[in-house]
Amino acid sequence: MGEARQVPGDSILPLRLEEVSFVAGGKTIIDRVSLTIEAGPRTIILGPNGAGKSVLMRLCHGLLEPTSGRVVWNRPERRGEPRRQAMVFQRQVMLRRSALANITYALKLAGVPWRERERRAYEALERVGLTHLAKRSARVLSGGEQQRLALARAWALRPEVLFLDEPTASLDPGATAEVERIIEAIHAAGTKILMITHNLGQARRLGDEVVFLSAGQVKERASIDDFFTAPASAEAEAFLKGELPWLYHDVASPASAPLRLRR
Amino acid sequence: MLLGPCGGRVFHTGGLRLDVIVDALAQAIGLITRLDPTLLEIVWLSLKVSLSAVAIATALALPIGAAIAVSRFPGRRAVIVLLNAFMGLPPVVVGLLVYLLLSRAGPLGHFGILFTPTAMVIAQTILILPIIAALARQAVEDAWNEYREQLQSLGAYGWTAALTLVWDIRFSLVTAVLAGLGRAAAEVGAVMIVGGNIEGVTRVMTTTIALETSKGDLPLALGLGIVLVTLVLLLNGAAQSLRDLAQQRYG
Numbered sequence: 001m002g003e004a005r006q007v008p009g010d011s012i013l014p015l016r017l018e019e020v021s022f023v024a025g026g027k028t029i030i031d032r033v034s035l036t037i038e039a040g041p042r043t044i045i046l047g048p049n050g051a052g053k054s055v056l057m058r059l060c061h062g063l064l065e066p067t068s069g070r071v072v073w074n075r076p077e078r079r080g081e082p083r084r085q086a087m088v089f090q091r092q093v094m095l096r097r098s099a100l101a102n103i104t105y106a107l108k109l110a111g112v113p114w115r116e117r118e119r120r121a122y123e124a125l126e127r128v129g130l131t132h133l134a135k136r137s138a139r140v141l142s143g144g145e146q147q148r149l150a151l152a153r154a155w156a157l158r159p160e161v162l163f164l165d166e167p168t169a170s171l172d173p174g175a176t177a178e179v180e181r182i183i184e185a186i187h188a189a190g191t192k193i194l195m196i197t198h199n200l201g202q203a204r205r206l207g208d209e210v211v212f213l214s215a216g217q218v219k220e221r222a223s224i225d226d227f228f229t230a231p232a233s234a235e236a237e238a239f240l241k242g243e244l245p246w247l248y249h250d251v252a253s254p255a256s257a258p259l260r261l262r263r
Numbered sequence: 264m265l266l267g268p269c270g271g272r273v274f275h276t277g278g279l280r281l282d283v284i285v286d287a288l289a290q291a292i293g294l295i296t297r298l299d300p301t302l303l304e305i306v307w308l309s310l311k312v313s314l315s316a317v318a319i320a321t322a323l324a325l326p327i328g329a330a331i332a333v334s335r336f337p338g339r340r341a342v343i344v345l346l347n348a349f350m351g352l353p354p355v356v357v358g359l360l361v362y363l364l365l366s367r368a369g370p371l372g373h374f375g376i377l378f379t380p381t382a383m384v385i386a387q388t389i390l391i392l393p394i395i396a397a398l399a400r401q402a403v404e405d406a407w408n409e410y411r412e413q414l415q416s417l418g419a420y421g422w423t424a425a426l427t428l429v430w431d432i433r434f435s436l437v438t439a440v441l442a443g444l445g446r447a448a449a450e451v452g453a454v455m456i457v458g459g460n461i462e463g464v465t466r467v468m469t470t471t472i473a474l475e476t477s478k479g480d481l482p483l484a485l486g487l488g489i490v491l492v493t494l495v496l497l498l499n500g501a502a503q504s505l506r507d508l509a510q511q512r513y514g
Contacts, residue, residue: 063412083418093413096431096513105427109418139514 012073012084012160013039013192015060020069022055022216029055031216032069039160041208042193044224046200048239051213053196054165060194061087061163082110086154087163090170092146094138099130102138103153110157124156125149128182144175151182155189162186164195168202180206200243204228212236283481290482291489302483306490309467312380312454313447316387317395321440324392328399328439329425333407346400349393354386358456361386365457378459383467386453391443398439406432434509441502445495 015037022030029052037043037060045053058064059071077083095102103121112120125131128148133141138149147167154162164183168176176199183206187193197203203210203224210227212220214235222232231237294302331342363369365377365385376382406428414424429436451469458465460474468487475484 058412061416063415079418079420083416087412087416089412089416093410095427096509106417109423137513 010075011039012075012077013037014074015161016070016072017060018070018072020059020066020071022052022059022064023067029216030059030066033216033218034069035211035218035221037161037192037194039192042187042195042206043209043211044203044207045194045196045211045213046203046227046239047213048242052216053213056213057087057163057165057194057196061085063087083157084159085161085163086157086159087165088147088150088154088167090166092150094141094146094149096137096139098135099125099138099141099149100134102149103156106153107156120156121152124152127155127185128152129178144171144178147171147175147179148182151179151186155182155186155191159191161192161194164193164197166196166198168197168199176202200228200240212239214239287481287485291485294482294486295489299486302486302490304463305466305468305471305487308380308465309448309469309491312383312467313387313444315384316391316447317440317444319384320388320392320395320443323388324395324439324443325399325429325436327392328396329403329429331396332400332403333425333428343397343400346393346397350397352390352393353452354390354450354454355452355456357390358386358453361389361453361457377457378461378465380458380465382457383454383465386457387447387450390450390453391447394446395439395443398442399436402432402435402439403428406435434506434513437505438502441498444498448491448494 017033017035017037020030020033020035021028031052033056045056047053055064059066062071062077077085095105097105100118100121103124104117107117107120108114122131122134125134128151130145130148130152133145133149138146141149151167162183167183168179171179180202183193183195193206195206197206207224209221209223211218212222212227212231212233212235214233219233219235220227220231226232227236228240231240293299331339331346361382362377364371365374365382366372367377376385403425410424410428410431414420414427419427449469451473454460454465454467455470455473458467458470460466460470466474468491472484472487472491475481475487
């Protein structure tokens, strides 16, 4: 899919978060986060449950308004204009229509002329291997198929930025591998990837850099290798110890266990 | 046939013998199978009045329900409570209010539509509007909670989002509309008061059943009762099949 439509300076990236806080029900979920997201590297957002990862992503994507601070895109978005960012959720919401129509609906909202919609939708379906299910109702597809359809829908929009909130959390290993392949391909076609995952193996396979979140604050930002081999913050180290005890407790672990994390 | 409750033989419940009931039932079935013109006329007027009321109420109630579902405004909770409470409006009270509005001295008296089918349509519309609006509100709100983030992510806001939502849950909304139709077709109080139960003009199934039973003309009452129950059953059967079909096809 011809992605290279961005003139330098026309890009919506970088995305800057300036002292962004989000408070809900008196509880501070995101606490004065400042962050710059550049085009290019695949960014993995890691952190324990309740760290505020999903909320941070929704603030970036504009699904939530910050309580204070600013979310600034290089090229501000206006309502009514086609969005140049897309998001794939942990649990997809498909409209009660065919797989194909779910994509053409998104393309219509993105201002794609109707003549082009079907062709682009089929193209996207083919890339995720769902062409044979194009006319099937989206809601009767399996979880893995729906997730691939969601990726196809996002891909068809040719977004500059794709947000992924635990896209494989409820999938089996086969479906997970397929979803990872698609994410790789979307990135290879020029889309910036921002992904939340609890699967550290997946983080290593798919990520270039890590933004580590704890208690609503960014505690660490590092390349993927640095993060896993030498976390700089105490919080990240504690998190890794909790998630990967065999890396830290020699006695309890077979020697080969760390290899599971290698690509 | 005379008008009024004292127009015919009066049966007391205790005085009804089984053979009278069986006889009346046979006659009732006869009326239906022969397509008795009086019976048909009454059924036809019932359908006209109730379907008109449903059409008008639906056109008003769906947008109202959807708007309340997706918007946030002060007093919203109170509106929802009120709407839900109005689902149980007593038909006679609605009839009384519409009667007062349309009576010669009332604010809308100069239209001269009291005791006409139009008045009955108005009364039934008021009666079922809250039902359809409240059920639609619930259905749209549930869907909105499920769809909101996805639709916003895709860039669907305001009316675009609302229309997408309503179209996507159209089969659930059919249930809301049919609930309204069932209520309209079965109620007797409102149409009795504002229609006046005038033979050949404003007599519908329910008012005729009430009148003929008190007069003792059981065959017509029973015949209409059978037709009414059959219609309600058919409607609900159709609604259920539609939902099943939709569930199967669209998930």
